[in-house]
Amino acid sequence: MPLEEDVRAALARVVDPSRGADILTSGQVKGLVVREGAVSFVIEVDASRASAMEPLRAAAEAAVKAVEGVASVSAILTAHAEAGQARVAPKAPVPDLGLKDFTPKRPAPEKPGPLPGVRHVVAIASGKGGVGKSTVSANLAVALAARGLRVGLLDADVYGPSQPRMLGVSGRPSSVGNIILPLRNHGVTVMSLGFMVEEEEAIVWRGPMLMGALQQMLGQVQWGTLDVLLVDLPPGTGDVQMTLCQKTEVAGAVVVSTPQDIALIDAKKGIDMFRRMETPILGIVENMAAFVCDGCGKVHHPFGHGGARAEAERIGVPFLGEVPLYLAIRTAGDGGAPVVAAKPEGEEARPFWAIADGLIATLEARA
Numbered sequence: 001m002p003l004e005e006d007v008r009a010a011l012a013r014v015v016d017p018s019r020g021a022d023i024l025t026s027g028q029v030k031g032l033v034v035r036e037g038a039v040s041f042v043i044e045v046d047a048s049r050a051s052a053m054e055p056l057r058a059a060a061e062a063a064v065k066a067v068e069g070v071a072s073v074s075a076i077l078t079a080h081a082e083a084g085q086a087r088v089a090p091k092a093p094v095p096d097l098g099l100k101d102f103t104p105k106r107p108a109p110e111k112p113g114p115l116p117g118v119r120h121v122v123a124i125a126s127g128k129g130g131v132g133k134s135t136v137s138a139n140l141a142v143a144l145a146a147r148g149l150r151v152g153l154l155d156a157d158v159y160g161p162s163q164p165r166m167l168g169v170s171g172r173p174s175s176v177g178n179i180i181l182p183l184r185n186h187g188v189t190v191m192s193l194g195f196m197v198e199e200e201e202a203i204v205w206r207g208p209m210l211m212g213a214l215q216q217m218l219g220q221v222q223w224g225t226l227d228v229l230l231v232d233l234p235p236g237t238g239d240v241q242m243t244l245c246q247k248t249e250v251a252g253a254v255v256v257s258t259p260q261d262i263a264l265i266d267a268k269k270g271i272d273m274f275r276r277m278e279t280p281i282l283g284i285v286e287n288m289a290a291f292v293c294d295g296c297g298k299v300h301h302p303f304g305h306g307g308a309r310a311e312a313e314r315i316g317v318p319f320l321g322e323v324p325l326y327l328a329i330r331t332a333g334d335g336g337a338p339v340v341a342a343k344p345e346g347e348e349a350r351p352f353w354a355i356a357d358g359l360i361a362t363l364e365a366r367a
C-alpha cells in the first residue's frame, strides 16, 4: 500500500525531543489506519508528560498532511499509563473514624463477557444533559459505517430517546420468538427504547425496569456481526451507565462535553464513574465549541473554548475533536439524516469524520 508507506516515512521524520528518537521507530505510533486518503493514528506518550506533547501531535499531523494523496489526518495523543499505576486516582486520606470493621466485604466484581458477534461496544456519555451525545452518536455511527465498518447504534435513553428521529427510523421492530429484529438506515443497525415504549410511559420508569430493558436490548436484539456498537446513553452517572458496564464488556466510553466549566465538572464526574467501573475512556469530544456568525463570518465562543481539550490533556485521555455549533447539524438531526449523511462533503460534517477516524485509530491501538 504505497500511500501507507509514504505516511510511515513522514512519521519517521517526526522526532520526539524528549526521547531523542522519531515517533515511528520508538513505537509511539499506534493504530495507524489509512483509508482512501483519510489517515488516523494514535501517538502514545507517557502520562506524566501528556500535557506537554500537543506540539508533537500537531507536528505529526502536519507532516502527514503534507504527504501527497492524504486528504485528512486525525492524530490523537493518548497517555501510556506506567505499569502498576492505579486506574483510579487515590483520594486524600480519610480520617480514621473506627468504622473499618463495619465496612461490608464485597466480592471482587466479575468481569462481564463480550456481546456475541460484537467487536467493540462503545458508550457515548456525558455528565450533563443536552450537550450533544445523541448528535455525536448519530453522526459517528453514520461516519463509521461510511468508512466500511459494520455499525450498530443502541439508543439507551429511555427518558428522551432521540435516535428514531435523528436517524429517520420509526415503527415497531418485528420479532422472531423473543428475538427483536432491529431497524436499519444510513448503513446503521438501530435499536431504541423509543421503538418499544410510549413517551409518556417511559417517564415513570424506575431503575430496575430501565436495567431490565437495557439488558433486553443488548441480549435479545439480533445485532448480527458488528465491528462497533455505539450506545447513546442518557445523561449522568446512573443505573443505565452502571448496568451497561456491569453486564457487558465495554471497549470504552467517549465523553461529550460543552466547553463551559459547569459541563466540564459534570464530564469529570462521568469520567470518574467509568474509571471506577474499570471502563477505559476512549476520548473526549468538545461540542458546541464555536459559533460562526453566518452574517459577518466572525467566530464566537458562546460557551468558552478549549476546556475539554485541556481536561483531556490533564487526565491523559485522547482528545478526539471539537464540533462547532452549526445550524445544519441541528436541522439535519431533526430531519432524520445526520449531517454526515446529508452533507458529507460539508464543513459541518468535517469534525465528525475526524472524530470517527480518531476513534477507529484508538480502538485499533487498544486492540
Ligand SMILES: Nc1ncnc2c1ncn2[C@@H]1O[C@H](COP(=O)(O)OP(=O)(O)OP(=O)(O)O)[C@@H](O)[C@H]1O
Binding pocket: 126, 128, 129, 130, 131, 132, 133, 134, 135, 136, 157, 160, 162, 233, 234, 235, 287, 288, 323, 324, 325, 326, 327, 329, 330, 331, 333, 334
Ligand atoms: N454542534 C451542534 N450544532 C448545532 N446544534 C447542535 C449541535 N450539537 C447538538 N445540537 C442540538 O442540540 C440539541 C441537543 O443535542 P442532543 O440531543 O444531541 O444532546 P444530548 O446530550 O443527547 O441530550 P440529552 O442529554 O437530552 O440526551 C439538539 O437539538 C441538537 O440538534
Ligand SMILES: [Mg+2]
Binding pocket: 133, 134, 135, 157, 160, 162, 232, 233, 234
Ligand atoms: Mg440524547
